[in-house]
Amino acid sequence: MAYITKRQAKDGTTTYQVRWIEGGGRTGEGQSEKFGDEDSAKTFKTLVNAHGQHWPPGWVRGKGFVEESTDPDDVPLLPYCHRYVDRLTGIDERTREDYRREVDRHLSLIQHTQRSGLVVPATIVNLTDDDVQDWVRLQEKGEKSPDDPETWLRRPAHPKSIRNRHGLLWCIVQAAVDAELRTSNCCRKTKMPRVDDGTDEEMCFLERDEYARIRAELPDNDSARDLADWLVGTGMRWGEATALQVRDVRGLNSSTPTVSVQRAWKKAPKGSGKSYFLGPPKTKKARRVLGLSASQVDMLRRLTSGQRPEAFIFRTVLGNAWLHPNYYNRKWLPAVNRAVEKGLPRRPRLHDLRHTHVAWLIAANIPLPAIQVRLGHESIQTTVDRYGHLVRELDAEISAAVEAAMSVPEQRDGLRVVQGG
Template identity: 30%
Template structure:
């Protein structure tokens, strides 16, 4: 327990107050000018079980004039430009749901130790390494904003703080064409043109459901569809906006079988209305939840005996794997899928390129033996 001793001069007048305590078996002393300051220091010490460093940190935080980290993070969001509203909504969700332990700290007093405790807390409550990394990325950006605004001198997020992603399960499923056909054959006939478009083009669901008849060139020398918009979630609902990235604005060539599967739906679409609706009479958009339900109903009806349930996005993976098997390289595939960075394509589909591993093994063999295959 910390104690306070009044210090007096030769005339007996109190001139200062000395606080004494033990930290790790060592006696510590601190002289303060007022009784109020001494009591404050004593209270801080006792709150942190006489940990001198922790008490000093707490004192600095009490006297800091800096805004809280939550205030800085919200300010960072307000300064963002050219960012989709869905992204803004996600960032606000991070602040609401994942800032425990950080939100009320003065931004100039947030330390690497605070971040480590915060990351451990995120992991303890069941957040995946990917979720932790995503939120940490936002925290890192907000701290960079604080540095630029001269609210602190450094970014405590720098360094290797994040947990490793040791998940052994690959979320992506690579369905065969036979499996895709089985699911589509068990789908409602009205929905089948949509699924044929997705497997034939690799479009994202939000891109496909935003298409108008004018986006298609079905009778061109090379039939195609132009992607210039997509459904996206805003702060107050859903709306059609720009695609996910700049490279997502693209033209996707369509095979004759895909054209045949979607032609009637495209040509009969009402002017200015999306081509693919969940039913002939539905006019309310968006319909993402209904399309998910329709897909899962077809998956269940097909009863393929798969270990896990394939998602709509797995149609995109199936499309990609079919193209790779047919000889398309990853650079061409990245352009077709609308990936902003080819590293995304490589990370997801690199293991499917059939001859890459063979060429690598052959190169190693040549280096080791000096033998060149004829």
């Protein structure tokens, strides 16, 4: 085992030397390291013992823990993140601005901890698994003021927000791997907080009678009620439904009437002079065609009659497309408040109409792949992660199938063997 010897120099200074036999055997070579204080010597002694009487990995004699040589092309993490975001293609400028904000506000918190425990600025090369995990934990726990424990310097982030930021970092680090700056992606093994750890439901699913109570409070002298019916009846995103135009409707007089999702409202970049603009849907698979029910056909006939091809289907009394703040504050929120006063047990958001649509489909045993296509999800994993827990109606069928399989008689050597007997 390693031990410490104390030595007094002629000038009065004291040194502490950690001594041990390499490998701990009788034939090993004697090793030693010198320190100017006893605490450092004790810490190093513990490390030597923990590593089987060997030098701790990364320790250089007389220097301590030394980081691996830096790649000549290495750059600080923050400038690399900005470079990645600026070079992205296939996104609108508002999305690019959102990414830049995430980098400046949240990815800028990432730091690198050296083997010695020294915390230094992170670079795209020195970033480690532990650095990413520390960053996730910082967001999850939040940070309080050291001067006032009741004041938050940074409030705990929602697990979904942490996952989104981690996803952006993952893509940035992967770009460094692809550019051969790194050999692996340090975001792969990060343990993420569970999205369902909170006590508040992230999604609200309305029963049919609950939606009917809200619907009854919406005015029927404009398209406000029609728009709510459309959102809950199609599962469309708000930006998709309110961007629908007369020319997107096909075959109202045929046996296969459809509506095509070709565009959606996007937030305009700051300084552009406008709040929203029409752009492509959220993803490639969000560009889709939906079949229509009989009641939806009747609604579209009424709303599109005599209108120009470019006219919006869901319009205000002035003929303009609905803006989310106007509809929410003037129509939806008052209707929900009135319904709550009359006994409605929930306060759904507008986006919860999309979640409610899915819940109704799952209750009718519509398979998740079909729901994925209808919602325009890029991946079936998104559909499963978000709504898979609602698939309960098949439990009885699954249980019956398992019971039948477990009770099938076995056949052995021509003899019939009954299980459980």
